[in-house]
Amino acid sequence: MSKLRFRISISLDGFVAGPNQSLQEPLGVGGEQLHEWVFPLEAWRRPHGLEGGVVNESTAVMEEELANIGATIMGRNMFGGGPGPWNNTEPWNGWWGSNPPFHHPVFVLTHYPRDPLIMESGTSFTFVTDGIESALDQARRAALGKDVALAGGAKAAQQYLQAGLVDEMQLHLAPILLGGGERLFDGVNSLDSLALVKTVAASNVTHLKFVRK
Amino acid sequence: MSKLRFRISISLDGFVAGPNQSLQEPLGVGGEQLHEWVFPLEAWRRPHGLEGGVVNESTAVMEEELANIGATIMGRNMFGGGPGPWNNTEPWNGWWGSNPPFHHPVFVLTHYPRDPLIMESGTSFTFVTDGIESALDQARRAALGKDVALAGGAKAAQQYLQAGLVDEMQLHLAPILLGGGERLFDGVNSLDSLALVKTVAASNVTHLKFVRK
Numbered sequence: 340m341s342k343l344r345f346r347i348s349i350s351l352d353g354f355v356a357g358p359n360q361s362l363q364e365p366l367g368v369g370g371e372q373l374h375e376w377v378f379p380l381e382a383w384r385r386p387h388g389l390e391g392g393v394v395n396e397s398t399a400v401m402e403e404e405l406a407n408i409g410a411t412i413m414g415r416n417m418f419g420g421g422p423g424p425w426n427n428t429e430p431w432n433g434w435w436g437s438n439p440p441f442h443h444p445v446f447v448l449t450h451y452p453r454d455p456l457i458m459e460s461g462t463s464f465t466f467v468t469d470g471i472e473s474a475l476d477q478a479r480r481a482a483l484g485k486d487v488a489l490a491g492g493a494k495a496a497q498q499y500l501q502a503g504l505v506d507e508m509q510l511h512l513a514p515i516l517l518g519g520g521e522r523l524f525d526g527v528n529s530l531d532s533l534a535l536v537k538t539v540a541a542s543n544v545t546h547l548k549f550v551r552k
Numbered sequence: 553m554s555k556l557r558f559r560i561s562i563s564l565d566g567f568v569a570g571p572n573q574s575l576q577e578p579l580g581v582g583g584e585q586l587h588e589w590v591f592p593l594e595a596w597r598r599p600h601g602l603e604g605g606v607v608n609e610s611t612a613v614m615e616e617e618l619a620n621i622g623a624t625i626m627g628r629n630m631f632g633g634g635p636g637p638w639n640n641t642e643p644w645n646g647w648w649g650s651n652p653p654f655h656h657p658v659f660v661l662t663h664y665p666r667d668p669l670i671m672e673s674g675t676s677f678t679f680v681t682d683g684i685e686s687a688l689d690q691a692r693r694a695a696l697g698k699d700v701a702l703a704g705g706a707k708a709a710q711q712y713l714q715a716g717l718v719d720e721m722q723l724h725l726a727p728i729l730l731g732g733g734e735r736l737f738d739g740v741n742s743l744d745s746l747a748l749v750k751t752v753a754a755s756n757v758t759h760l761k762f763v764r765k
Contacts, residue, residue: 514748535727538753
């Protein structure tokens with residue numbers, strides 16, 4: 340069975356985005372600090388078409404994270420373009436340009452219908468309006484036997500966690516405070532179905548891997 | 553210079569006590585889960601007068617935490633006895649019985665004056681009403697060259713963190729959610745003066761050590 344594998348970077352105070360998210364600061368004020376551990380990594384830069392980079396304790400974690408993923412699910416806010424109905428005259432096609440780094444089908448949770456977007460090099464965006472279970476079903480079929488990544492953000496993750504649908508959770512804990520923004524675990528009552536199985540310490544991040552008990 | 557060393561157990565969602573703290577559940581609902589990693593440890597049981605226990609990855613962390621501490625600071629809520637003026641007819645003398653496990657002077661932050669309490673085997677409780685800096689000054693003098701432990705709870709920690717007075721912070725991150733209660737970092741804007749220097753992974757807790765930059 341294809342697994343649903345959730346991964347996200349989180350601050351010590353529990354935020355996955357800072358306060359006052361905007362088009363200029365999609366991760367909110369200070370939110371980019373959540374990802375400072377990843378940008379220098381060779382294992383992240385290569386699949387994003389960038390040269391160089393470092394190899395460190397996070398390398399194996401990143402390689403594992405990217406391996407055997409056949410589809411991705413994300414929330415509308417992570418795809419971007421602001422809330423509400425889609426703007427058809429100046430359509431928002433995501434943050435990632437014409438060749439997004441997914442290279443597989445991506446399913447975007449939204450309340451507003453929209454035709455699928457076919458991008459370059461294997462990435463497509465399908466907009467799912469009938470809920471998280473439908474998105475997971477569609478993503479599993481599209482993944483052709485591989486696993487499904489749940490990329491975030493907070494609200495999408497909360498729904499899947501609360502429904503007990505997450506098979507694996509990889510938290511990248513950044514040793515910073517954001518002081519406000521989107522809290523990952525708001526409304527999630529417990530992690531009873533998930534157990535911590537692996538902790539990897541790097542100098543600027545701690546990776547905590549949970550799997551279904 | 554004697555250091556102020558803060559240590560506390562915290563949930564993945566950032567709480568250091570669960571919701572609905574009471575005399576029956578001083579750590580709030582579910583709060584005892586924060587400390588499940590520590591009770592089985594031989595390195596914790598021995599100084600608490602208990603026999604047996606396990607040795608694991610947390611042992612060295614606990615030994616380091618207990619070493620070279622000459623005084624402790626804690627908030628009123630951690631000392632217990634409920635909020636408001638002290639009850640002189642049925643005085644609350646802490647959670648720990650007549651021989652508390654500190655064996656050094658303890659300074660309790662409170663708004664309500666009270667005479668010092670002298671307990672067995674070296675523990676005393678001094679009630680400090682003139683603020684965190686006064687408590688730290690008194691604790692440093694009492695520590696006779698050793699370091700001062702800041703034991704919590706959340707509000708005491710927030711004040712010392714916000715004032716930049718913490719020299720070392722050891723977080724014991726329990727892989728659980730509490731869903732409510734006392735958030736450690738509420739009102740703390742940043743950890744700019746502290747850097748993550750060591751991460752120790754155990755099966756049921758992750759120890760994150762920060763020191764002043």
